[in-house]
Amino acid sequence: MQRAFAIVVLAVVALSFGCKNRSNRPGDTLTCTPGESLAIGCTGTVGSVCSGDPEMRACDGSVAPSACSGASVIAQNDDAEPGVTSCPLVETTCPASGRITVAIDGAMGADFACYWDIAHGNDTHADGGLGGD
Numbered sequence: 001m002q003r004a005f006a007i008v009v010l011a012v013v014a015l016s017f018g019c020k021n022r023s024n025r026p027g028d029t030l031t032c033t034p035g036e037s038l039a040i041g042c043t044g045t046v047g048s049v050c051s052g053d054p055e056m057r058a059c060d061g062s063v064a065p066s067a068c069s070g071a072s073v074i075a076q077n078d079d080a081e082p083g084v085t086s087c088p089l090v091e092t093t094c095p096a097s098g099r100i101t102v103a104i105d106g107a108m109g110a111d112f113a114c115y116w117d118i119a120h121g122n123d124t125h126a127d128g129g130l131g132g133d
Helices: 002-017
Strands: 028-031 037-041 049-052 054-060 073-077 089-093 099-106 112-115 117-120
Touching: 037 054, 037 099, 054 089, 054 112, 073 089, 099 112
Parallel strands: none
Antiparallel strands: 028 099, 037 089, 037 117, 049 112, 054 073, 054 099
């Protein structure tokens, strides 16, 4: 009886709060079609949640998120619309490798939350959170 009650409680919690962390998404490496346009961000345009002051960098997929900095960066953004939002939006092209790495940090060590998404070409359904996931 206690086990059945515990299962019901866990199911209610999962349904109430969802199974995904919608406040933050760590860096990741994703596949893409070489040469296609990409929009990556947490501005509400392609992403779902942003607060604080996140900063985003994109690198070739051969680079790990933790190493996506300096000369390996192919695109970066701190504030998509300075004075309007401190949420980043990176627009770039998929590298020849067919993989893109996204790294996200707080600008100058600032606290942040950024659940980012990526839109491929003219795709209206981004990977990772749009469309009611």
